[in-house]
Amino acid sequence: MKFQTHTLKNGLKVLLSPSSGEGSVTIMAMTGTGSRYESEKENGISHFLEHMVFKGSKNYPNMKSIAEELDGVGGMFNAFTGKDHTAYYSKVDKRHFETAFNVVSDIFLNPKFPAAEIKREKGTIIEEINMYKDIPVRNVLDDADETIFGKDNPLGRTIIGSKKNILAFTRKDFVTYFEKNYVAGNSAICITGSFSEKKALSMAKKTFANMRVGDVPRHEEYVHEQNSPRINLHYKKTDQTHMVVCLPSYELNNKKEVIAEVLSTILGGGMSSRLFAQVRERRGLAYYVRADQDSYTDIGSLCIRAGVSNTAVNEALKVILNEVSSMKKGVSAKELKKAKEYIKGTTALSLDTTDAQAAHIGYTTLVRKSTKDLSVFNKAIDKVTAKQVKDLAKELLVTNKLNLTIIGPHKDEKKFLKLLKV
Template structure:
């Protein structure tokens, strides 16, 4: 894997380049360090809404049709995304079109005009996006899990916002929010593919010379405390129950995250994992089951999610907690841990074969932690994890008072679920 090079300009703008001489494509990705965790309650959803509006016209390209026609004519894949802590805009295409792609992506990021006519139309689009996710319990239950963990604070709210907020937003909300967050010091430009560092720096000088240099908008600190198990239940007539069961873990800067990731691998990585074998192969109650660590800037959670037979959900929850308890009581074998390490290393390598994946890999590290680790460095960390580390970590995070459950299904009483939440 090619090594990334980072350059920081005097105004604070960071540029990460990953030249890949033999790759036919290039990806231009611009990240900004803001998302729903930075939003006051009254404008929750604005990070995502603003991301939509950036494609609706710029000073140079005054309509969405012009922007999309240019990118389509270059044969590009392009889009944008909003998370809780950063937002991204990207285009990927033939390396010979790098300059045109860079021009368009930078224009979208820097010079959007937020036309009011387009804003009013886009409100309907976002309302339907909210409706779509609420009709997808496998996705919507993730929002409920954030709510049960963090309640009425930014980390507990949906990235999409509420329908009421969306309908009330006006152009000044976008202008003021962008002014507070879309600034040089809070921006990372990543270019990966068949292009040289010098070619990238030339385009940076051309297009980002006037990027705003303002004070960065502050993130509201997340309160991450709990004293007893919590359940959030959403009644919905479904053929399958979807849930997320989890505990609080660590923020993104904690060195123990790699151990939590390996513990998650023991439970949920691959078809030979403990939970896949138990729920799907042995019990026949689920099509999917996953376990993963989800660290953020000032909070984190370890999660297990599944979609299961409605009539056996309590049985399934008990079995999952039983498997977690087993990690407390008994060490995994070296053979099992080595299998998990090999699987995670192999899958990580396969996930970094394309220029857009590589851009995201390096960019997400830089925007969140302001540091970059190579794949080799991460592999070394994985290989250092021991069976003793796994057992010790299970004892730290698997505590009854730390348990949380979000569930969507045909249920109205959460007491029966609270009764099973104990290690």
């Protein structure tokens, strides 16, 4: 998908991707900050602040007024927080573009952070933490980040933060964090779907012309140091063991990032991947098993995750590591072609809605620092060769960089350490 970038005098980027015909429009306000921009004491504030933005703004005094405004036009609204970006958006029928634009822009520019609401919302966040702790298939991913990145680095800490931090945050903390991070040069307004480009740009210029300016925040740089396998066992009485095997990979915009994406797809992308065939279809050891390549500005990770029977953990881990090791022997032309088409196809499908498109162009601009459209990514995928995948496998998939995380009724680290070889 293509989009136009307009940069206002204060540095704010207006990203427009209009489409013809009837349909929806999404207005998304995104800022290039998230949990990796937090200190240890701040951990969790990006996500908590995301909640608080909906608790009242200059023109919408409370959550009810925001909800009534958008419910009144049948629109949807939501927000999300990542490790390196946070976004607020509304998706409406194109006839109600102005309504959605006015709400999103006001809560993004003028949140009030009412002290009473902060106190009340602490209970909500605490229960959200409790909920995630009770979902091991999700919780194991947070544990896996801690294993590979370390809890002393923001990348290794959870987005939601600790209960201790949540209970300690004050209104002053929110105002300080907001004023530091929510600045024009670190933000983008993303508009996708059916709308008038001329009208949208005019409204954006008028509304955001006086947005706060300031230095674009910087995060702590990450350098991966690891000389031997790591194991993180989280003992929990569960009916199923959830495991994640991670290896450090390539950062955003590294030329090898797309090769790692192809490698990951051959290994564990889709129901015809090597891992799915060997772990689930051939042996029936897992319901879910997959591999994913994720990247940040200074590091990436290639992770395999699976949910297996408590009594089949050893066997499943052996099979997974064997498939990881086999990647170093090379891939077939058929596998390579299928992986490329899988990546391009699933990416296209993931961008089938205006809200997904808005998130994509915002992330591409603020985090990737790129103006390239999807066709450039597809061309890079097409250029990947079997030799490149094999060479990368030999480089990345090594024993001393393995990181194993497990949630389940297991305590014996030595048992698993003996199996960690590729």
